[in-house]
Amino acid sequence: MSDKAPLIHIEALSKAYRRGQQDIPVLLDVSLDVQAGEFVALMGPSGSGKSTLLNLIAGIDQPSSGRIVIGGVDIATLGEGALADWRAAQVGFIFQFYNLMPVLTALENVELPLLLTGLSARERRLHAEAALSLVRLDDRMDHFPNELSGGQQQRVAIARALVSDPSLIVADEPTGDLDRVTGQEVLDLLEDLNRRLGKTIVMVTHDPKAAARARRLIHLEKGVLVPDVAGAPAP
């Protein structure tokens, strides 16, 4: 274990959803640390709570109890506005179905998160172009999502996640909607971002082959963390 403070520190985290009069527990007393620069895969069967844990780490859901400290900020205590600001600055999202704006070009989609920064239009454009270059989509900048393949759309989504230089990238089944070859390309890219740029990535996946590309594997079962699986080297 590293002596440095972890980028993600989760302590006694629980989450339950209320359905009628009944509380349905999804996460139970989860504690976890993730160091900066790690590439973590969250695995588990359906309903194990892995997506809920990812949502809590990404700050798009609120825990029932416990602490989530990311980069020194306990995000469970932040209000809606502060949490939105925090997400804009600290988190890059990659979704299973890409979630691009269909009316915007690849370049405009990547530029979107930069609207929340103080950058000028020209600066935003330069940053977006650089991010698209990084995912090797220089020649598709002016294409709309429906003019791109699934793999290309996911690469645009990765560029969008990267463009504001967040400390954390969360990916929810990033290869779930892609064929095997395209999925491999996306995973290559994520691996490259982690190794070359030192980006911390937390990825939810069902696919053991995708999980194998991570440097750390975490299993969840019925809302409880199963001890880390060995095999991936520490960062």
Next chain:
Amino acid sequence: MPFLLKLLLKNAFRHRLRTLLTLVGLVVALSAFGLLRTIVDAWYAGVEASSSTRLVSRSAISLTFPLPLAYAQRLKAVEGVNRVSWANWFGGIYITERNFFPQFAVEPASYLALYPEYRLSDEQRLAFIRDRQGAVVGRKLADKFGWKIGDQIPLRGTIYPGTWSFTLRGIWDGAEAKTDESQMLFHWGLINESLRKRYGNRADFVGVYVLGIEEPQQAPLVSQRVDAQFKNSLAETLTETESAFQLSFVSMSEAILVAVQAVSYIIVIIIMAVMANTMSMTARERLAEYATLKALGFGPGFVVKLLLGESLTIALAGGLLAVALTLPMAAAFAQAAGTLFPVFQVSPLTMGLQLAAALVVGAVAAAWPAWKMSRIDIVQGLRHVG
């Protein structure tokens, strides 16, 4: 172009057919709103065109009861009155009943002096005053029947039996857009002379007196003085400002006007409901997009701006098109209505109200979906995709 504006414009025209149909609905509804308001305005045109320096004195019993000509001298002596003229409603028929237009038998010199907004050349004015069979008409009326100076205009009398022939001596242009150009004026003396010969007891009576006053603010006082003059006489007077006099005609059809106005607002409410449905549908379809935007860090306000901006863009486009369409529609309506409405023009206020109604429709239609989308749970919204 700012990014937000670009995004909402692209969103607005994302479903072209839906947007086009919404626009058509808006244009039809707002044009109808504008046209109905213009009809109501046209009804009030006489009131609008009234002068604050003119009073109208009529029989206190009813407008159908005439006043003696002898009152003219006494009226001139009333303090505050600087001019007196009179007029009788003629009610003649030009060829057929369908050619209705207002005709008044007036005392020419004093009447024209009281109506400076009827712009006649000095030559035509003199020709009219000198010719007892002469007549003058407004430009709109002359254009409608293609009359030229010197033409003979026959009228079949209804109140004053017989066929009357007048020589057109002048055509006036209104000083303002609201000036009535659909009337015909001729000599009261000619009618009175004939009445004296044929029915002696009907002669020397007038329908209404028109009084010129110096100070508009003295109107109530002068009216009281006039009516006091003839109190307890056989023909008591009721004197009021010209606008109040005109308004008394409008009030006779007030129920219709209220109904027309109500319909104009109902049309706007209907299109508001239609557009609210469209915006709700749009918002539901984009649930995942709004959730994504919120996940990326955009606040609820951004989502509100997007939906509200899109709705206002469509509504404003509809409003502008409706204003542009109302003008030719009103012109066609005025043409078809002939002289039924002396003044039929889409006022700047109506155009402003059309645009305001468009903006209200846009804002109200988007209010609920925008509020709802701004409150969506990100996780739930993202699941909408998957």
